[in-house]
Amino acid sequence: xxxxxxxxxxxxMILSGLVLLAGFLLAAAGHGDPMGVHGxxxxxxxxxxxxxxxxxxxxxxxxEDRTMSYYDDPTKVGIxxxxxxxxxxxxxxxxxxxxxxxxDLRFDAAWSSFGRIRPVHTSGVIFGFGGNALIAxxxxxxxxxxxxxxxxxxxxxxxxxxxxxxxxxxxSGYIMGxxxxxxxxxxxxxxxxxxxxVWVVYFILYMRxxxxxxxxHIYVANxxxxxxxxxxxxxxxxxxxxxPASWGGAKSYSLFSGVQDAMTQWWYGHNAVAFFLTTGFLGxxxxxxxxxxxxxxxxxxxxxxxxxxxxxxxxxxxxHHLHYTALPQWVQTLGMTFSVMLLIxxxxxxGNALMTLNGAWGKVRDDATLRFMMVAAVFxxxxxxxxxxxxxRAVNSLSHYTDWTVGHVHAGAMGWVAxxxxxxxxALTPVLWRxxxxxxxxxxxxxxxxxxxxTVIYVFAMWNSGITQGLMWRTYTESGTLAYSFTDTLxxxxxxxxxxxAGGALFLAGAVLALYNVVMTIRRVPxxxxxxxYPTNSEAAEPAVPAGE
Amino acid sequence: xxxxxxxxxxxxxxxxxxxxxxAERHSMALTIxxxxxxxxxGIVEIAPLFTIDDTVEAAPDxxxxxxxxxxxxxxxxxxxxxxxxxxxxxxxxxxVDRYGPYSLAVESQYDHxxxxxxxxxxxxxxxxxxxxxxxxxxxxxxxPRDLVPESVMxxxxxxxxxxxxxxxxxxxxxxxxxxxxxxxxxxIENAASDALGQSRPETDxxxxxxxxxxDATNIRTFDGRTDLLTExxxxxxxxxxxxxxxxxxxxxxxxxxE
Amino acid sequence: MxxxxxFTLVLAKSxxxxxxxxxSIGITAYAFWPSLGNRFDTAAKSILDDEDGPCR
Numbered sequence: 071x072x073x074x075x076x077x078x079x080x081x082x083m084i085l086s087g088l089v090l091l092a093g094f095l096l097a098a099a100g101h102g103d104p105m106g107v108h109g110x111x112x113x114x115x116x117x118x119x120x121x122x123x124x125x126x127x128x129x130x131x132x133x134e135d136r137t138m139s140y141y142d143d144p145t146k147v148g149i150x151x152x153x154x155x156x157x158x159x160x161x162x163x164x165x166x167x168x169x170x171x172x173x174d175l176r177f178d179a180a181w182s183s184f185g186r187i188r189p190v191h192t193s194g195v196i197f198g199f200g201g202n203a204l205i206a207x208x209x210x211x212x213x214x215x216x217x218x219x220x221x222x223x224x225x226x227x228x229x230x231x232x233x234x235x236x237x238x239x240x241x242s243g244y245i246m247g248x249x250x251x252x253x254x255x256x257x258x259x260x261x262x263x264x265x266x267x268v269w270v271v272y273f274i275l276y277m278r279x280x281x282x283x284x285x286x287h288i289y290v291a292n293x294x295x296x297x298x299x300x301x302x303x304x305x306x307x308x309x310x311x312x313x314p315a316s317w318g319g320a321k322s323y324s325l326f327s328g329v330q331d332a333m334t335q336w337w338y339g340h341n342a343v344a345f346f347l348t349t350g351f352l353g354x355x356x357x358x359x360x361x362x363x364x365x366x367x368x369x370x371x372x373x374x375x376x377x378x379x380x381x382x383x384x385x386x387x388x389x390h391h392l393h394y395t396a397l398p399q400w401v402q403t404l405g406m407t408f409s410v411m412l413l414i415x416x417x418x419x420x421g422n423a424l425m426t427l428n429g430a431w432g433k434v435r436d437d438a439t440l441r442f443m444m445v446a447a448v449f450x451x452x453x454x455x456x457x458x459x460x461x462x463r464a465v466n467s468l469s470h471y472t473d474w475t476v477g478h479v480h481a482g483a484m485g486w487v488a489x490x491x492x493x494x495x496x497a498l499t500p501v502l503w504r505x506x507x508x509x510x511x512x513x514x515x516x517x518x519x520x521x522x523x524x525t526v527i528y529v530f531a532m533w534n535s536g537i538t539q540g541l542m543w544r545t546y547t548e549s550g551t552l553a554y555s556f557t558d559t560l561x562x563x564x565x566x567x568x569x570x571x572a573g574g575a576l577f578l579a580g581a582v583l584a585l586y587n588v589v590m591t592i593r594r595v596p597x598x599x600x601x602x603x604y605p606t607n608s609e610a611a612e613p614a615v616p617a618g619e
Numbered sequence: 620x621x622x623x624x625x626x627x628x629x630x631x632x633x634x635x636x637x638x639x640x641x642a643e644r645h646s647m648a649l650t651i652x653x654x655x656x657x658x659x660x661g662i663v664e665i666a667p668l669f670t671i672d673d674t675v676e677a678a679p680d681x682x683x684x685x686x687x688x689x690x691x692x693x694x695x696x697x698x699x700x701x702x703x704x705x706x707x708x709x710x711x712x713x714x715v716d717r718y719g720p721y722s723l724a725v726e727s728q729y730d731h732x733x734x735x736x737x738x739x740x741x742x743x744x745x746x747x748x749x750x751x752x753x754x755x756x757x758x759x760x761x762x763p764r765d766l767v768p769e770s771v772m773x774x775x776x777x778x779x780x781x782x783x784x785x786x787x788x789x790x791x792x793x794x795x796x797x798x799x800x801x802x803x804x805x806x807i808e809n810a811a812s813d814a815l816g817q818s819r820p821e822t823d824x825x826x827x828x829x830x831x832x833x834d835a836t837n838i839r840t841f842d843g844r845t846d847l848l849t850e851x852x853x854x855x856x857x858x859x860x861x862x863x864x865x866x867x868x869x870x871x872x873x874x875x876x877e
Numbered sequence: 878m879x880x881x882x883x884f885t886l887v888l889a890k891s892x893x894x895x896x897x898x899x900x901s902i903g904i905t906a907y908a909f910w911p912s913l914g915n916r917f918d919t920a921a922k923s924i925l926d927d928e929d930g931p932c933r
Contacts, residue, residue: 140931170740173764173771183773185699214927247697252732280646284931287920288645296646297653304658313798315791321693323794328727330668332735337661345657357924366921371908374917378904381653382897385660391737394709396724400886401664408660467711471739544713552716556742557769567771659896663889670882 073132073143078223082123085228089235090116096260104246105260105320108239115235136223140213142502144226148206149495149502151234152199153585156488159194160578166191167574171567181245189244189256195483196254196346198237203491204350205230205272208295210498211357212276215292216283225275232268236261248320252335254342255309258320262310269303290373294353297381301345309338329396336388343479344384347487352380352419355450358494359423359443363433368425372418379415383408390461393470402463409461413454420451438511438518442493445522449485453478468540473566477532484525484577492517492584499588506598509590513583520580527573535566678725678867683800684860685832686788686810687817691857693791694850695734698775705736706745706861719746719862720872726865729800741772746862753841756855778851779842785811806831818852819845 074082093116097109166188168175176182213220220226240257243249249256257265276299280288312322326334360367367373389397389405424447427434434440456478460469469475496514500507508514542562545553684692695701708714710721722745727733736743751759758765761779763772788810796802806813809827816824820838828836841855862868907913 137931169773170771173773176773178774178776180777183698183775185702185773188699188702213931215924217927218931244699249696249699250732251696251699251701251734253702253737277646277650285920285923287916288649289920289924291924293649293653296649297657300650300653301657304654304661308661313794315787315794319787319790321787321791323791323798324732325798326733327729327731327799328733329724330665331731331733332727333665333668335732337665360921361924364925366918366925370917370921374908375904378652378656378900382656382660382900385657386664389664392735394711394721395707395735396722396727398668400890401668404664467709470709471705471737471743475738543717544711546713552713556717557767560769560771656900659893663893667882667885667889670885 073136073141074126074223075131076127079123079127079129081224082227083120083127085224086116086119086123090120099318100320101318103319104243104248105258105318107246108243108248108260108320111239111242112235115238119231137219139219140210141220141223141226142210144220144230145206145209145498146502148202148209148230149498150588151230152202152206152491153495153581153588155194155198155202155237156581157578157585159191159196159198160574160581162187162191162194164571164574164578167567167571171564171571181247186244186247189249190241192254193237193240193244193256195488196342197240198234200347200351200487200491201233201237202230203495204295204298204346204354205233207354207357207494207498208276208298208350210502211289211291211295211353212279215289215357216280216285218279218282218284220275221278221282222275225271229268229272229275232264232271236265236268239264243320250310250312250322250324252309252324252338254339255306255335259310259312259314259322260320262306266303266307269299269306273299273303289357290367290370290377291353291357293374293377294349294356297377298345298350298353301341301349301381301385305338305341305345309334329398332392332395333389333397333401336391337385338388340388340391341385343482344380344387347482348384349377349380351487351490354494355419355423355443355447355490358490358497359440359447360426362437362440362443362493362497363427363430365426365430368422368428372422376415376418376422379418380412383412383415387412387461390466391470393463393466406461406463410458413458416454416458417451420447420454423447423450438514439493439496441518442489442496442521445518446486446490446493449481449489449525453482453486456481468544469536472536472540472543473532473563473570474536474540477529477536480532481525481529484521484528488577488581489521489525492521492580495584495588499591500595500598503592503595504598505591505595507591507595509587509595513587517580517583517587520576520583524573524576524578524580527576528570529573531566531569531573535563535570538562538566678723678865680867681725681728681865682833682835683729683802683806684864685817685828685836685856686785686792686806686814687783687853687856688860689791689795689857690783690785690788690814690850691853691855692734694778694854695857700744701734701736703736703738703740703772704742704744705739706733706743707735708743708745714743715872718743720868723868723871725867726862729795729864731795731798731800741770744858744861748859748861748863753839753855753859754843756858757842757851760851760854775851775854778854779844779849781850783814783848783850783853785814785848788814803831814853815848817856818842818848 090113093109093112095109096112097106100106100109165175166184169184176184209220209226239261243257243261248258250258276296280292311325313325314322324331356367356373386408387405389401390409393402424444427444434444459465460474460478496508539559539562542554542559547553708718708721715721727735755766757779760775762774762776763770789807792802792807792810796807809831812824813828813831816822816828817836817838818840819825820840825838828838837856837859842849842851
């Protein structure tokens with residue numbers, strides 16, 4: 071707040087006031103429906119921000135020239151929120167995993183069944199942890215690579231807090247049973263509309279910041295972040311087209327049905343993997359890995375080629391989720407073909423990352439942060455290979471509907487997405503808060519080994535369980551009848567489900583360490599430099615943006 | 620007061636006017652490039668599917684969900700059943716042997732959204748209708764491990780105690796009609812009454828259900844409780860119609876002779 | 878409205894193929910355009926030292 075001028079504080083007040091009003095409307099319209107509860111959640115959320123803005127309204131104007139420095143406050147808050155979501159989301163994950171091993175851990179409440187809290191886990195880690203990390207790091211990267219301050223003081227907060235409001239509404243909705251049943255797009259219509267507003271502001275902010283840049287070329291990490299913002303917007307809008315049953319309730323019905331809906335959903339679903347969980351995090355990789363290794367990316371040209379390859383190929387592959395279903399054969403074949411071709415740009419990216427480290431292996435050995443990123447690139451390569459393999463129709467006939475898919479997703483989500491994020495956070499934290507170092511490198515080392523062993527245990531358990539189950543389903547006796555009942559396969563899964571919960575628990579423990587370590591870094595580690603960015607050259611004394619801003 | 624509140628917007632306009640933007644060709648080109656590259660795949664794969672009615676098998680006997688079944692479907696969605704149960708039998712021999720004829724596109728044409736699912740922690744449910752008795756379904760939902768000791772399914776005993784909310788059913792059916800399900804005005808008007816009627820055989824309301832949705836409609840006291848129309852009624856009514864909206868799959872795919 | 882399924886299919890497939898080819902050629906040309914080499918190198922190196930604030 072201290073960095074905001076009085077006009078900006080008023081704007082913040084007005085915006086939170088508007089959200090507050092929208093919350094009241096939602097609460098009034100949805101009286102007696104879960105939507106009403108959501109209205110009150112929105113009211114509460116906006117009221118807190120409104121109070122903060124009002125209390126700061128009469129504070130003195132900021133004295134320093136803001137154009138001289140990067141605007142890092144939203145990034146800082148975003149990083150801490152991301153870690154909080156990581157603990158919540160992964161905690162939910164361990165709980166749902168444990169429910170499959172010991173169903174009584176559900177404790178008999180309506181809200182705590184697997185079906186209701188599973189989306190809390192998936193949305194918590196994908197949107198809460200991943201989304202906040204993406205927004206926070208994108209603010210950091212866009213400023214650094216453009217050598218320009220964020221184009222706005224209020225809009226970054228609007229994006230960050232608005233996105234978290236969406237996450238809270240989503241998670242609390244699942245517990246109350248508010249869901250569209252579209253995987254990874256579960257929130258209902260009003261949350262979807264809100265996300266569109268937030269996303270448009272995010273896109274404008276990004277474009278305006280890029281427009282201020284002092285480099286002739288837009289660094290490739292920004293391309294990846296841009297594709298994440300843009301394509302997620304397209305996917306989100308199309309897949310969530312729905313007609314509400316009434317304006318006074320949460321329930322809505324998808325515009326699409328049957329086979330069209332299936333194709334649209336998995337076009338969305340797989341591209342959420344592509345543009346939320348891959349390109350955004352590749353943006354992170356292309357910035358933080360070279361930075362941490364102190365070497366430029368191995369081949370910049372290759373990074374451009376693989377960018378367009380990924381953007382173009384990924385969008386086709388969703389139909390590999392629908393092999394042997396009622397989806398027309400030709401669409402299945404297209405999806406399979408592009409899934410295999412996708413391996414080329416994916417491995418180009420992973421290889422590019424690893425070649426960057428060639429010659430810096432000593433650093434990788436000594437520095438757990440860089441090792442996080444290195445292992446993330448390896449897992450990225452492995453899980454994209456596995457993905458292409460599983461998209462082949464014959465393999466898919468075995469793997470689909472089994473835990474193999476779950477294992478594959480987690481190899482990507484834990485091994486690639488979470489590790490690159492943790493690596494980036496460890497690289498970023500001392501820089502952001504201008505600290506000499508992390509609070510404890512030993513804890514980072516612990517986190518690394520906990521995360522790695524957790525991922526490996528999880529993935530191996532799911533491979534075993536998935537392949538076992540797939541084979542059991544298709545085994546025939548000599549007389550030509552099915553050898554195993556469905557229940558038989560469940561019994562066979564039990565030990566793997568226990569191992570999976572254990573692997574997840576290790577990973578969760580690592581995330582808790584990360585949160586503790588970052589908080590202690592902020593609170594305990596002495597400052598490295600004064601709280602001020604200094605301009606590079608003497609010309610910088612002349613602000614390019616008029617003082618009216 | 621007003622002046623103070625409006626001042627940030629005035630600043631906004633000034634800011635626009637004063638700031639000199641360099642002609643920003645690069646980021647615009649990038650934006651357009653990304654959209655161009657990323658939209659094609661989706662268009663090519665999805666657009667033709669909207670003309671698919673030309674090619675899929677016709678099912679003249681296809682009927683819509685009754686209000687009670689649709690309410691059950693909404694509960695199925697609310698509880699996240701789709702996270703563990705698929706409703707899509709693939710055209711593989713072992714699946715056909717285990718679950719029945721493979722699923723056809725037409726069978727989910729009224730499913731907004733579809734519930735094909737992606738994971739079978741539990742078995743496929745595309746043809747579970749009438750495979751078990753109502754009583755079995757109710758007892759299984761109340762405590763799955765009572766009937767299948769190895770099951771890891773959550774218990775849903777509370778459904779048997781919760782009254783089904785029917786007041787919003789006309790709205791819901793109307794919304795479904797907007798997206799393409801052929802409900803008649805009469806069906807929409809009587810939705811709430813029909814929901815109750817379907818679980819109260821031998822009443823006037825039940826006759827109305829048979830009249831509007833056909834004599835083949837299941838009209839039974841699904842949950843065994845006559846004092847209250849519960850969410851269990853709706854969910855079981857839905858489960859019992861799965862695979863039963865049309866006979867086209869069974870007719871076109873004769874069962875494999877032993 | 879003579880948009881039969883067959884027709885849209887053929888249209889979609891052939892258009893998709895040409896688009897794929899054109900796009901790959903365009904991108905390869907861009908990535909390997911000789912005069913852009915310097916710019917790429919500068920960009921790749923520029924991120925290594927960017928903590929000194931916006932250069933205004």
